[in-house]
Amino acid sequence: ETGVTQTPRHLVMGMTNKKSLKCEQHLGHNAMYWYKQSAKKPLELMFVYNFKEQTENNSVPSRFSPECPNSSHLFLHLHTLQPEDSALYLCASSQGQSLGNEQFFGPGTRLTVL
Amino acid sequence: AQKVTQAQTEISVVEKEDVTLDCVYETRDTTYYLFWYKQPPSGELVFLIRRNSFDEQNEISGRYSWNFQKSTSSFNFTITASQVVDSAVYFCALSEAYSGNTPLVFGKGTRLSVIA
Numbered sequence: 001e002t003g004v005t006q007t008p009r010h011l012v013m014g015m016t017n018k019k020s021l022k023c024e025q026h027l028g029h030n031a032m033y034w035y036k037q038s039a040k041k042p043l044e045l046m047f048v049y050n051f052k053e054q055t056e057n058n059s060v061p062s063r064f065s066p067e068c069p070n071s072s073h074l075f076l077h078l079h080t081l082q083p084e085d086s087a088l089y090l091c092a093s094s095q096g097q098s099l100g101n102e103q104f105f106g107p108g109t110r111l112t113v114l
Numbered sequence: 115a116q117k118v119t120q121a122q123t124e125i126s127v128v129e130k131e132d133v134t135l136d137c138v139y140e141t142r143d144t145t146y147y148l149f150w151y152k153q154p155p156s157g158e159l160v161f162l163i164r165r166n167s168f169d170e171q172n173e174i175s176g177r178y179s180w181n182f183q184k185s186t187s188s189f190n191f192t193i194t195a196s197q198v199v200d201s202a203v204y205f206c207a208l209s210e211a212y213s214g215n216t217p218l219v220f221g222k223g224t225r226l227s228v229i230a
Contacts (some may be wrong), residue, residue, distance in 0.1 A: 004158075033217070043205070043220040081137055088157060097217055100147040100166060105159040 003027040004106035006091050009021030012112045013081065021076040021109045031097045034066060036106070037088040038103040049074060050097045070109070081113045117141065118208050119220035127196050135224045137206030143167075146180045146210040148182065148189045149218065153203040165189065188225050196205045 003026045005065055013019050019051040025032065048056035049068040063085075065077040088110050092103040119138045127133045139148065151159040163173065165182050173180045174210045177194045193200055203223045210219075 008137065028182070031217075042222045045218070048217070090157075090159065092159075097142070098162065099145065101217070102149060102161045102164050102216060103159075105151075108157040112156075 002065045004091060004093055004104050006106035006109050008093040008109060010105065010110045012114065013078070013080060014114050015085055020078065021072040021089055023106055025093040027093060027104060029093035029095050030070060032072050033103065034074065034076050035090040037090055046114065047083040049098070055097065083113050086111055086113045117187045118206050120206055120219035120224050122224045124225045124227070126227045126229060129198060132192060132194050133190070133196050133226065135226065137189045137221060138209045139187050139189065139190065141208060141210045143210040147207060149207040149209070150191050151205045151207065153205065153210045153223070159205065160188050176211050198228050198230050203228060
């Protein structure tokens with residue numbers, strides 16, 4: 001039990017749909033992350049939030065819009081996605097962003113864009 | 115150049131064999147951390163170990179052991195007497211101050227298949 005949950009676990013959407021991914025951490029952490037994991041590519045960091053403030057946006061297209069209402073919840077709003085956006089989206093949290101803090105991951109949302 | 119290189123894309127071993135997963139990193143920092151994570155078929159990455167750059171002692175935890183060598187910039191991971199449950203993708207990662215707010219840089223992962 002990692003303490004980081006993600007919903008939904010699987011999502012199929014068309015290119016014109018709008019959907020949201022949800023992440024919740026029960027570990028009392030202050031930093032939360034979104035990663036994208038595509039087949040045969042390294043994990044790509046998308047966004048970082050520390051104490052609800054966005055501290056990193058790794059040149060992610062605007063069709064991905066993060067939201068962090070509090071330190072325990074993180075959303076990824078999706079709209080007008082492309083088929084190449086199909087991937088496993090992983091959420092993680094850590095106790096702050098200090099060097100060396102390990103991150104705890106959720107099980108991911110498997111997204112398929114038709 | 116990749117910051118973290120896991121040259122082995124896929125490895126298959128027979129149960130009870132020992133297997134070593136290689137990790138080579140690149141950094142300009144003198145203070146940094148290295149990690150190993152396991153990703154089973156269920157999807158979530160499971161933290162296995164963290165090692166800071168000032169601690170070169172090898173570590174053993176049950177059937178797992180890690181060999182950190184700064185001279186070769188390597189942080190290799192050995193599973194002794196492998197079991198089917200060890201089948202997963204294993205990621206090595208680097209955390210360095212030079213990356214600023216980017217906390218972890220992952221390698222591409224090594225898929226380990228342990229065959230009964």
